[in-house]
Amino acid sequence: MPDKPLLLASEIPSSTQIKDLAVVTMNDDPLVVCVDARDGVWTWDPARDVWRQRPLPFGYDEDIIRNYPDAKNRIDQMAVTVAGECVVLAAGHDEQPVAFWDLESGELLRGAIFDEGDYLGAVAAVRGPGPARFVSAGQNSDVLLLWEEPFDSWTLLSECVHVWSLATAEINGRSLVAGAEGSSALVWDLAQPGWEPVFKTTESAWAVSLCRVDDRPVVVAAADPGQLWVWEVPDMAEDCEHEDDAIEPRYAPINGQDGVMRVWGLPSR
Structure with missing residues (x-):
């Protein structure tokens, strides 16, 4: 069986490997959100073939930022959802817990708190009506957490699981x-x-x-x-x-x- 034809291709401007990506619908058009091998976050509008880099503040809480003002995000896993006119990004790394950003403004909606949870193991956007929601699992913790906008706290979805x-x-x-x-x-x-x-x-x-x-x-x-x-x-x-x-x-x-x-x-x- 022949391969299906390629519809569209576009190279990320950073010319680096894409580590993770997600697709959402914004204003009736698809929007691709991805993170590259340098921990940079980008969006690609396929309908117009437009790439935009999305600078994000460091994803930890203020106490960590004060001690490490030059620290940068480490991101290798991410999930995205649309809430009203906002594109909400949840992301982290096996050396950085999950944090949440407004992708358009770049605002850090909720920073990672080092003492609160484990480094990120997996994250996904919850599908369905209502406010923006995500689930996350840690690298070493045996819990699954449910986050809901405004992300000021989490709900324990399950424990004694290592997902x-x-x-x-x-x-x-x-x-x-x-x-x-x-x-x-x-x-x-x-x-x-x-x-x-x-x-x-x-x-x-x-x-x-x-x-x-x-x-x-x-x-x-x-x-x-x-x-x-x-x-x-x-x-x-x-x-x-x-x-x-x-x-x-x-x-x-x-x-x-x-x-x-x-x-x-x-x-x-």
Whole structure:
């Protein structure tokens, strides 16, 4: 089968590797937000092929900034959402906790507090109506946090989980969050606190995604050794009889390649 034709290409002006990216809709047009290998944040307007660098203040709280006035952001993971006329960026690094910025003005909406949480492991924008929301997981902490604008505090979404990949979706009116943890994929429904169905793989799961199949929410996990696992996400009423029962996959794992599965530079989480 021939490759699909490339629609549009444009090189980032910094001429460096793009480490992460996300796409949002702003004024009915797509807007690509990305971070480069020098920790610079850029936006690309594909309709006009216009790039803009977005200078951001250092993402820590004022106490850290006073002690390190010349410090720069370290960003290798990011998520973006649109709230009214604002494009809100959540970003961090494995050596910098998550912080939040207004991308248009460059204002730091909420700085990272060093003593409050771990360095960033994964972050994703929550899909669905309402204020801007994000979920984040730390590098070493076993908690998943839910942030809501104005980001002055967080809500504990789950504990005793070590998530290293996140995905979100709004399906049938449900705001869903999926995470990869060890040999499991986990799903949270933000309207049903405490509901955590279990989706088990046989080896380590490295990435997850959510989609709709036959009008049902589906979670997909990429796992060693080169396999894709697919499960239907049940309603709470259809949950397993026992809390630790794993939900059966939709069909046998798909062998996508030989050898170990690895994932680099995942787009929007």
